[in-house]
Amino acid sequence: MRELKAELLSILTAMPGSKSPHAEAERILLRVLSVARPELDTFGKLYLLDPVPTSLERKQALDLAQARASGVPLQHLLGEQTFLDRDYAVNPSTLIPRPETEVLFISCAEWISKRKPGDRLRFGELGLGSGVLSCELLVRFSSASGVASEASPAAIELAQSNLSRWCGVDWSSRLTILPVSADQAFEVLLPHAPFDLIISNPPYVARGDEIEPEVARHEPESALFPWNDDPDFFYVDFVTKASRLMAPGGAAFFEIPHERADRIEAEFQKSGAKQVCLIPDLTGRPRVLRAEF
Numbered sequence: 001m002r003e004l005k006a007e008l009l010s011i012l013t014a015m016p017g018s019k020s021p022h023a024e025a026e027r028i029l030l031r032v033l034s035v036a037r038p039e040l041d042t043f044g045k046l047y048l049l050d051p052v053p054t055s056l057e058r059k060q061a062l063d064l065a066q067a068r069a070s071g072v073p074l075q076h077l078l079g080e081q082t083f084l085d086r087d088y089a090v091n092p093s094t095l096i097p098r099p100e101t102e103v104l105f106i107s108c109a110e111w112i113s114k115r116k117p118g119d120r121l122r123f124g125e126l127g128l129g130s131g132v133l134s135c136e137l138l139v140r141f142s143s144a145s146g147v148a149s150e151a152s153p154a155a156i157e158l159a160q161s162n163l164s165r166w167c168g169v170d171w172s173s174r175l176t177i178l179p180v181s182a183d184q185a186f187e188v189l190l191p192h193a194p195f196d197l198i199i200s201n202p203p204y205v206a207r208g209d210e211i212e213p214e215v216a217r218h219e220p221e222s223a224l225f226p227w228n229d230d231p232d233f234f235y236v237d238f239v240t241k242a243s244r245l246m247a248p249g250g251a252a253f254f255e256i257p258h259e260r261a262d263r264i265e266a267e268f269q270k271s272g273a274k275q276v277c278l279i280p281d282l283t284g285r286p287r288v289l290r291a292e293f
Contacts, residue, residue, distance in 0.1 A: 035057075129155055182227040
């Protein structure tokens, strides 16, 4: 197995912009070798047991490494990505969940934990994507229910699969998914208002922003760029409707681009919120905006 890992590393380290070849080689090994060996459920067991790959497993692992070296995201090749402590199905129809979005959810969860225990939590999410945010809310908070909008039919199908896996087959009794068009924003949530919580990682990339080639090639443009190429569109739209969307004592959480954090914060000051603050990501850059009403 260690010889195979060395072969994988030689392929992955040659990839332009390679960032974590050792971790990616381990993920490939664990995926391929665990199919016939269910006991290999952790990297520790992988190295402890040190299985001998079959010729087929060796070919599968090398094929995955070659595909990864060509620029295909490893998450798409493996069909999953870990978000917090759960593995979620992913595919090219949605953004791959990232650590920045974990910061968004953790910030939201910390705010929820300060509410009175047992209080109903009615939430709305703009941009369901793979479903990780709504799913985590339903799993972690039994009093939570809400609605989520999504413009991509393929993303809705993926989210439904993730919701069924982690929330059970009756998840639809707690979450309503609203199919929308790409140019619709918070108006679709108004009939379901008021909300105790709004959470969103909306499309916010500007056309002139620097973006990794891998992301540009393999992740959906509609989830990166707003339909009208106005990178602040969804934030401004929320501000214009906040008074009708939010219940007293509620809060809204948005993932934001750190480059425009101050401008977006200033815009949210017009929303009628009692408090607006920026929350940093793991690199110390402002990544989440919280507005309390």
